[in-house]
Every structure is written in structure tokens, then in C-alpha cells.
Amino acid sequence: MNISSNSMAHAIAILFIVFSFLFIPASTLFESEQEGYISAVISNKGLDFAKDLLIEKAVSSMIPLQLSDIEKSVKIPVIGKVQLRLSDIIIYSVDIASSSVETGESGIVLVASGATANLSMDWGYSYKAWVITISDKGTAIVQVHGMVVVLNVALINQEGTLKLLLLDCGCHVEDIYIKVDGGASWLYQGIIDAFQGKIVSAVEDAIVKKIREGIIKLDSLLQSLPKQMQVNGVVALNVTFVDDPVLSNSSVELEINGLFTGADGVSVSNYYYYHKGSQTFLSSTGSAKMVEISLHENVFHSAASVYFKANYMRWIVDKIPDQSLMNTAGWRFIIPRLYEQYPDDDMNLSIAVTSPPIIRITDHDVDTTIYADLVIEVLSSGEVVPVACISLVISASCSAEIHGNNLAGSIRLVNFTSSLKWSNIGNLHMHLVQAVMSTILRTFFMPYLNLHLGKGFPLPLPHGFTLQNAEIILHDSRVTVCSDVSFTDRYDLNNQLPVSWQHALLDVHTKNQLCSLFM
Ligand SMILES: *[C@@H]1O[C@H](CO)[C@@H](O)[C@H](O)[C@H]1NC(C)=O
Ligand SMILES: *[C@@H]1O[C@H](CO)[C@@H](O)[C@H](O)[C@H]1NC(C)=O
Ligand SMILES: *[C@@H]1O[C@H](CO)[C@@H](O)[C@H](O)[C@H]1NC(C)=O
Ligand SMILES: *[C@@H]1O[C@H](CO)[C@@H](O)[C@H](O)[C@H]1NC(C)=O
Ligand SMILES: *[C@@H]1O[C@H](CO)[C@@H](O)[C@H](O)[C@H]1NC(C)=O
Numbered sequence: 001m002n003i004s005s006n007s008m009a010h011a012i013a014i015l016f017i018v019f020s021f022l023f024i025p026a027s028t029l030f031e032s033e034q035e036g037y038i039s040a041v042i043s044n045k046g047l048d049f050a051k052d053l054l055i056e057k058a059v060s061s062m063i064p065l066q067l068s069d070i071e072k073s074v075k076i077p078v079i080g081k082v083q084l085r086l087s088d089i090i091i092y093s094v095d096i097a098s099s100s101v102e103t104g105e106s107g108i109v110l111v112a113s114g115a116t117a118n119l120s121m122d123w124g125y126s127y128k129a130w131v132i133t134i135s136d137k138g139t140a141i142v143q144v145h146g147m148v149v150v151l152n153v154a155l156i157n158q159e160g161t162l163k164l165l166l167l168d169c170g171c172h173v174e175d176i177y178i179k180v181d182g183g184a185s186w187l188y189q190g191i192i193d194a195f196q197g198k199i200v201s202a203v204e205d206a207i208v209k210k211i212r213e214g215i216i217k218l219d220s221l222l223q224s225l226p227k228q229m230q231v232n233g234v235v236a237l238n239v240t241f242v243d244d245p246v247l248s249n250s251s252v253e254l255e256i257n258g259l260f261t262g263a264d265g266v267s268v269s270n271y272y273y274y275h276k277g278s279q280t281f282l283s284s285t286g287s288a289k290m291v292e293i294s295l296h297e298n299v300f301h302s303a304a305s306v307y308f309k310a311n312y313m314r315w316i317v318d319k320i321p322d323q324s325l326m327n328t329a330g331w332r333f334i335i336p337r338l339y340e341q342y343p344d345d346d347m348n349l350s351i352a353v354t355s356p357p358i359i360r361i362t363d364h365d366v367d368t369t370i371y372a373d374l375v376i377e378v379l380s381s382g383e384v385v386p387v388a389c390i391s392l393v394i395s396a397s398c399s400a401e402i403h404g405n406n407l408a409g410s411i412r413l414v415n416f417t418s419s420l421k422w423s424n425i426g427n428l429h430m431h432l433v434q435a436v437m438s439t440i441l442r443t444f445f446m447p448y449l450n451l452h453l454g455k456g457f458p459l460p461l462p463h464g465f466t467l468q469n470a471e472i473i474l475h476d477s478r479v480t481v482c483s484d485v486s487f488t489d490r491y492d493l494n495n496q497l498p499v500s501w502q503h504a505l506l507d508v509h510t511k512n513q514l515c516s517l518f519m
Contacts (some may be wrong), residue, residue: 036242036255037296038460044250046290046485051101053487055112062210065091067119067202074191079134082125086140086195089121089202103247107154107167115147117203123180123192138182140192144203146174151211160227160240164219171207173200228261229460235260235306239460256460258295259302262310289471289482293459295407297361297477303457305356313353320349320444325436328378334432337425338387342378349440350375350386359398361477366398368411373421374437388423390433392416394441398453400479402470407481408456411449413441464488 042050067089074084097114124137152168176196180189227240238257246253307313324330326347332339351374358369374390395414400407418437420428459481461467470483 036258037299037302038258039253039255039294041292041294042252042254043290043292045288047101047103047252049290049485051099051110054110055096055099058211058214059094059096061214062207063091063094065206065210067091067206070195070198070202072195072198074194076125076187076191079127082127082134084123084125084191084195086192086199087122087124089119089142089199091117091119091203091206093118103249103252107152107165108247108252110151110153112149113147115144115149117144117147118142119144119199119203123183123188136183136188138180138185138188140178140180142179142199143177144173144200145176147203148172148174149207149211153215155245157241157244158223160242161225162222162241162245164215164222166212166215169208169211169215171204171211173203176200176203230263231260231458232263234263234310234312235303236263237261237460258299258460260299260306261302262306289469290484292480292482293461294478294480297359297366297479300359300361300366300479301356304359308353308356313357315351315448317349317351317444318346320440322439322443325440331436334436335388335425335428338376338378341425342380342385342387346379348377348379348384350377351445354391361474361479363474365474366400366409366479368394368396368398370394370396374440387425388428389421390428390437391419391421392437392441396446400472400474401456402467402472402481402483403454403456405461405465405467406456406458407479409453411446411453413446416441461485 070086070089072084073081075081094115094117096112097116099110099112102109102111119142121140121142122137123140124135126133126135128134148171150168150170151166154165154167156163156165176199178189178192178196178199180192225239227238229237229239231237238259238261240257242255242257318326320326322330326349328339328342328345328347331347351372354371354373357371360367370392372392372394374392375386376388376390378385378387394416396411397414398409398411400409402408416437418430418434420430420433459467464487465485466488467481468484468486470481473480473482
């Protein structure tokens with residue numbers, strides 16, 4: 001298999017996920033122990049888009065399609081009975097006039113109808129009588145009309161990967177027209193017309209066989225999709241499919257586990273089973289779009305937990321916009337004893353988040369509570385001396401936005417409290433300290449977080465798909481991205497990660513810093 005056909009097969013495999021699934025009795029949904037935290041609902045419009053794309057890809061990967069030779073003994077005037085052979089029968093173009101996709105109890109049904117196809121072939125015979133050989137040959141063009149292809153497939157979850165089953169596949173040709181060229185073609189037209197039946201069944205059989213082969217290939221590609229997607233050196237996303245795909249008569253819902261784990265594959269948190277209120281959530285604005293991708297707030301918790309446990313939520317600060325605060329002289333009137341004990345010494349601030357940030361998605365915004373300790377450190381005669389620690393409880397509000405295929409955010413300070421945890425420099429005037437903390441949070445900490453949140457985090461979209469005109473809805477503890485998609489056949493075989501994920505990876509490696517805090 002060469003690279004381009006492999007990438008095409010891959011694209012087709014992905015497309016099949018989109019519109020293939022099996023009906024599941026409602027009862028099994030509630031017996032399931034596991035819950036998906038990222039779900040995708042594909043609307044009618046999305047199914048239509050996928051169907052058109054799939055047909056285009058399937059046709060272009062199918063042709064030219066060579067059929068087996070056909071032989072038949074025929075009676076030619078004057079010459080008598082000969083064995084006529086049709087060879088090099090090749091379907092070289094197919095055109096599909098209309099198609100539809102429907103979900104049903106037994107699976108999903110794709111119908112392509114009003115299709116036409118053109119074939120080319122050679123014909124010939126050679127007839128030996130005593131010592132003379134009579135032979136003739138030429139070419140013929142065949143036009144196939146009114147072809148209908150029906151495909152019924154099911155997609156089920158098999159231990160976290162999707163399994164594709166072909167339930168039924170049929171091809172029916174209504175009518176063909178053969179035009180003979182070469183040789184004494186006027187003589188053979190009627191004879192070759194007698195091959196119609198055989199050519200029709202050869203075309204029907206070849207197309208059904210090709211589709212069966214295609215489904216087997218797609219199934220093995222689906223089985224080979226990884227259950228985990230490495231995002232960067234710190235986190236991986238668990239993309240294990242959970243439950244069987246669920247259908248309504250106008251949409252398809254797929255669920256993946258959707259939680260972040262440490263890059264080494266270790267789960268960081270256990271979430272209790274939660275019961276989803278509504279099974280399929282198609283919002284009123286969203287239903288006009290092709291796809292809705294919903295991320296439960298637990299997805300963000302899991303990311304925050306991994307970054308927290310991997311020690312990415314602590315910073316040594318030695319530069320802030322108000323640089324006077326990085327020397328004890330700047331604190332002379334705020335903490336007089338600090339200046340008395342360590343006159344004109346440089347300082348650093350060490351900020352450490354003390355527990356994974358709490359993230360709550362309300363209908364208006366994403367509320368975040370961050371617990372952090374800020375340690376004031378003094379550089380005194382070459383030694384680092386921690387002098388006091390202030391505990392901060394920061395309330396912030398996040399808004400979500402889409403940049404390319406990334407879910408990004410921006411964070412805004414709502415309020416915060418500060419309290420003295422310990423001090424080697426006596427009691428502090430907390431109302432003065434609070435004002436300094438406010439400056440540090442507003443001028444350094446929030447802009448810093450925004451720098452990272454602004455890049456965002458790539459949504460787990462199949463290769464080649466790009467979000468178009470995305471909107472975000474916050475609802476029911478979920479961030480829902482409603483969007484159309486476009487497809488570009490761009491797939492880098494050397495790197496299984498989408499381009500945007502590689503950027504996230506580089507970011508962590510080169511800067512060795514918090515890549516994205518909450519997402
Ligand atoms: C088949 O050939 C005919 C005549 O050349 C042409 O009009 C038609 O568009 C062709 N069909 C396809 C599917 O290429
Ligand atoms: C299927 O969709 C149609 C039109 O959208 C709707 O009228 C009908 O009630 C739906 N049927 C079921 C079983 O959901
Ligand atoms: C990934 O998700 C699946 C399905 O929910 C679960 O069984 C599996 O334990 C998860 N893997 C990790 C590493 O958390
Ligand atoms: C202050 O930060 C700089 C840069 O990170 C570091 O080189 C220095 O050792 C730090 N000093 C203290 C007191 O932590
Ligand atoms: C800070 O804001 C949060 C969220 O609006 C609110 O619940 C909390 O009471 C506020 N705290 C203070 C100290 O104002």
C-alpha cells in the first residue's frame with residue numbers, strides 16, 4: 001500500500017466512524033459502568049457532509065477497477081461458433097447523481113442512486129479451422145446507467161475501540177449500452193450485446209467485492225486507532241471509546257473517556273459515575289451546525305490535576321512589571337522589618353498552587369478557584385532566605401473561545417483573599433500586603449496565565465478536519481463547541497499527532513513551563 005492510498009484509507013476510516021453505528025436498546029445505556037466525558041454529536045447536516053465526503057473518497061479510491069475476463073461461445077454468421085473473449089474490462093469513471101444516509105434500527109444505511117459508470121474493454125476471438133486461423137479483435141466502450149448501491153453498516157464498541165460490521169451490501173445495474181469499435185465492428189455489435197447480462201453481473205459483483213474489501217480495511221484501521229493521545233510531555237488524553245455509538249433519527253452521538261492522564265498513562269483521579277441528565281444534547285443554535293463537541297468540567301479537572309501533580313503549577317518570579325517590588329527597598333513601607341533586616345537585597349517570589357484548581361462550569365462562565373502560597377524570598381549574601389508565606393485564595397472567571405481547532409480561554413481576576421501563613425519577620429499589615437498582592441496578580445499572574453490559556457488546547461478531532469464558524473455554549477457543567485467542519489486531505493504519516501498538538505509538545509519541551517494550566 002503506498003502512502004497516498006493509506007492516507008486516503010485512513011480518512012475513509014475516520015469518516016466511517018462518523019456515520020456508522022448500531023442501534024443499542026436504551027436499557028444497556030444505564031447498565032454501563034463507565035461514562036464518557038467528551039462526547040460528539042453529529043447532526044443531520046454533519047452526516048450529510050460526511051456521506052458526501054465518503055462517497056467522493058470511496059469512488060476515487062475504487063477506480064480504475066478491473067473486472068475479470070468474460071468468455072462466451074457465440075455464433076458468428078459465416079464463420080460459425082467461436083469463443084469470444086472480453087478482456088481488460090476496466091471501470092474508469094463513476095458518477096453518482098444522488099445519495100442519502102439514514103439511521104435505522106439495524107444500523108446505518110447509505111444509498112447511492114442514479115449512478116453511471118463508463119467501462120472500456122477489449123474483445124477478440126481466434127478460431128482455428130484446419131490450417132487457417134480466423135481471428136478478429138477490437139475495443140468497446142460500455143456505459144452503465146441507473147446503478148444503485150446500498151450499504152448497511154453497524155459500528156459497535158469492542159473493548160474501547162470501534163468495530164465496523166458490514167450487515168448488507170448490494171449493487172444493482174439498471175441498464176447498459178455497449179459500443180463496439182475496431183475489427184468488423186458492424187458485424188459484432190449484436191453479438192457483443194448478448195454479453196450484457198454477464199457484464200452487468202460482473203460490474204455488480206466487482207463493486208460489492210470492492211466494498212467488502214474496503215470495509216475490512218477500514219475495520220482494521222479503526223482497530224488500530226490508539227486509545228491514548230499524547231498531547232505533550234506532561235499529559236495524554238484518554239480517547240478510549242465508551243459505550244456504543246447512540247443514534248437518534250437525526251443525529252449520532254459518540255463518547256470517549258476524555259480524561260487527561262499523566263503522559264506515562266497513570267490515571268490521576270477517579271471520578272464518580274455521574275448520571276447525564278439528557279442523553280443527546282443538541283442545542284437550538286447548535287443543531288444548525290454539523291457537530292457538537294461537549295467537554296464535561298471533569299475533563300478540565302483532570303488536566304489541572306495532571307499538571308498539578310507533575311509540579312507544573314509552581315513558579316519562581318524574579319521579574320514583574322513593577323520591578324521595585326523585587327528589592328526589599330520597594331517593601332520599606334509595606335513590611336518595614338523586611339527592609340530593616342535585609343536592606344537593599346534582591347528578592348524573588350515563589351508561587352505554588354497548593355491543590356488542583358477547582359473548575360465549575362456555570363451557564364455564564366467558567367468559575368475557577370485557585371489556592372496558592374506565595375513565599376517571599378530574599379537573596380542575602382548569596383543565600384536564599386524565605387522570610388514569609390502568604391496564602392491566597394483566588395477567584396477567577398474564564399471565558400472559552402476557539403482558535404483554529406484549539407479550545408482556548410482567557411482568565412479574569414474576580415477577587416481574592418490573602419492571609420499570612422507564616423513569617424520570620426514578625427506580623428504583617430495584611431491590608432497593605434493585600435494591595436501588593438493585587439498588583440502582582442493583576443500585572444503578573446493573570447497575564448501570565450492568559451499567555452498560556454490563549455493558546456488553548458487542541459480538541460480531539462480526526463486528522464484533516466478543521467472547525468469552521470465555531471460557537472461555544474456553556475451549559476449543564478459542560479463546554480459545548482458547536483461547529484461546522486471542513487476537510488483537507490493533509491495527513492502527516494510520520495507524525496500521528498495533529499499539527500497543533502505538536503506545537504503544544506514543543507512548547508512544553510522548549511520552555512519547560514506550564515503549557516496550559518486548566519485545559
Ligand atoms: C461516460 O461517457 C459519456 C460519453 O463520453 C459521457 O457523456 C459521460 O459523462 C461519461 N460518464 C462518466 C461517469 O464519466
Ligand atoms: C424522527 O424525526 C422526525 C423529523 O425530524 C420526527 O418527526 C420524528 O418524530 C422522529 N422520530 C423519532 C422516533 O424520533
Ligand atoms: C481510559 O478510559 C477507559 C474507558 O473509560 C478506562 O477503562 C481506562 O482505564 C482509562 N485509561 C486510563 C489510563 O485512565
Ligand atoms: C530568583 O530567580 C532567578 C531566576 O529564576 C534564580 O536564578 C535565582 O536563584 C532566584 N533567587 C531566589 C532567591 O530564589
Ligand atoms: C469572590 O467571588 C466569588 C465568586 O463571585 C464569591 O463567591 C465570593 O464570595 C467572593 N469572595 C469575596 C471575599 O468577595
